[in-house]
Amino acid sequence: MSESLRVDVWSDIACPWCYIGKRRFESGERVWRESAGADAPDVELVFHSFELAPDTPEDFAGDEVEYLSRHKGIAPEQARQMLDHVTGIAASVDLEYRFDRLQHTNTVLAHELIHFAAANGRQLEMTERLMSAYFTEGRHLGRTEELVTLAGEVGLDTGAASEALATHAFLSDVKADERQAAELGINGVPFFVIDGTWALSGAQDPATFAAALAHAHRERDSVPVGGASS
Template identity: 75%
Template structure:
């Protein structure tokens, strides 16, 4: 990563429906900001950080997503299904097909470890995207090592290395470090974006909001203090 690039850190969970929507909206906002800059905007380094929404979730949850919301979040079953229908519609508006009827609710810590493994190979963004699509659209079980290794292989990672990293929990400390940093920053919900280490945006904001935030960060970077005139005095 170049120091000249604009860094955007985002805390998210692959099992968070708003995180995938937020990712798409950020991408749209970045594209709009870049188009407005007519080729003058800096490159963006998008870095994902781990945040487990439900670290106590078992690998094999009995029931669907509405059951999970009803049992673990205390939400009425009917209201839970209305919420899922609502978020499915919003996902569709940004080109995502959410299939809550197929979704396998599971513990996501291994998926976070795999994202860190992918980051070490320089393909974090590709891995994050693949996992989110597998979870929300394809009904893949992301709590299982074999499923995660298969997805890693799809984006060109070595299956034996991926399996070893997951089996040995090579990147578990990195997951915990991300979560500790989130607590230090007071993050209690995701997605959570930090632009250029200075400006924070919480939630799946509209593309225009992301574009405006990127433009602001760019302007602040290029702002040069006015020099004090020589001989100035009272």
């Protein structure tokens, strides 16, 4: 089997399209793998931090409609329609979005926890757990104690997780991801870079991800995205 394909993903756990994009990518990977058969290399999925709203307070007083109205200038009825729309799309990929439970909060600590998890071999599990906790369960992901509990649920040492969050041991990694996003011209998420070469923005259809993986697999020597003209 050839060397693994690395897929770098910039996302925010509070981005509804990021969770949908994650599911669609996973479906696309399965489609591509079935087509490629034994020739398909492993895929190394690596998540990177991107804060959609870094000025959000830890405790936002109001629901998601109020947040969109106050901070994004979207009329309440339009906000409800938007949330209903994305809830329906989430359901199409077997995700249950519960905006009635959602607790809007600052996500920087959650990003720090994902980096802590990556350092301990649990990044994918931690990312999935945080997204589910945020969009389906209504957990408060701006609070250290909640994040530590979720870290324990994916097999991480809760004491070490608590210390890492208290000392902001991985904050520099979060900021490094965000600087790299700026250098690449990323201004929206999810954003996928496949094998350092093929960039896809948004929650694309599974077929698009499958085609991109197949293309990247065939063209391993293409110019890296950082050196390509936009």
